Amino acid sequence: MSNIKIAPSILSADFSKLGEEIMAIDKAGANYIHIDVMDGNFVPNLTFGPPVIKAIRDKTNLTFDVHLMIDKPERYIEEFVKAGADIIVVHAESTIHLHRVIQQIKSFGKKVGVSLNPATPIDILKYIINDLDMVLVMSVNPGFGGQKFIESTLQKIKDVRALNETIDIQVDGGITDKTIGKCIEAGANIFVAGSYVFSGNYKERIENLKRG
Ligand code: DX5
Numbered sequence: 001m002s003n004i005k006i007a008p009s010i011l012s013a014d015f016s017k018l019g020e021e022i023m024a025i026d027k028a029g030a031n032y033i034h035i036d037v038m039d040g041n042f043v044p045n046l047t048f049g050p051p052v053i054k055a056i057r058d059k060t061n062l063t064f065d066v067h068l069m070i071d072k073p074e075r076y077i078e079e080f081v082k083a084g085a086d087i088i089v090v091h092a093e094s095t096i097h098l099h100r101v102i103q104q105i106k107s108f109g110k111k112v113g114v115s116l117n118p119a120t121p122i123d124i125l126k127y128i129i130n131d132l133d134m135v136l137v138m139s140v141n142p143g144f145g146g147q148k149f150i151e152s153t154l155q156k157i158k159d160v161r162a163l164n165e166t167i168d169i170q171v172d173g174g175i176t177d178k179t180i181g182k183c184i185e186a187g188a189n190i191f192v193a194g195s196y197v198f199s200g201n202y203k204e205r206i207e208n209l210k211r212g
């Protein structure tokens, strides 16, 4: 179980005290800080961009796992690198130049992930998976916290794991103490959790997740 990592999503944090929230989840045992960037085009919601990421960068040494839900992410990679991203995840559906943007992220020495919406087949990973550090399997339709886990995600996790035995597989959406176990069984190892972590005692909630 020790290779399980928990990435609380600050989408469910109290934005009026974001710095304190980040220090609190760090202290509570989080492994990554998951940062959901939304542009109102790729997804029907707006959040924050590089200036906010830059403002919270010195609050923790934890890995900043930046989930870009924006159209044509290649336009902004350098800005997210400068703001302090450690892992940059782009959606396969958000660009027609997926291979190019992967190389762009790697050229800055950053880790790179590709995310798939619930309806997107894994075929798109075939010629790029060896370039990736992580695959993000979305277990809800992106855009909002607090949605219900989509069960067909489990087969998709198994299928990605069959493609590559060692790659990090992250799951995002509807992760709780009730849903994490079956995702671990299917082969995932990094878990984003927003509403579950932030609606209780952070330390207890993160420990519950780590127990699987
Ligand atoms: C959804 C985001 C998620 C979201 C997860 O578009 O990518 O990271 O914050 O929230 P929960 O854990 O509440 O489903």
Ligand code: ZN
Pocket: 009, 034, 035, 036, 067, 172, 192
């Ligand atoms: Zn996310």
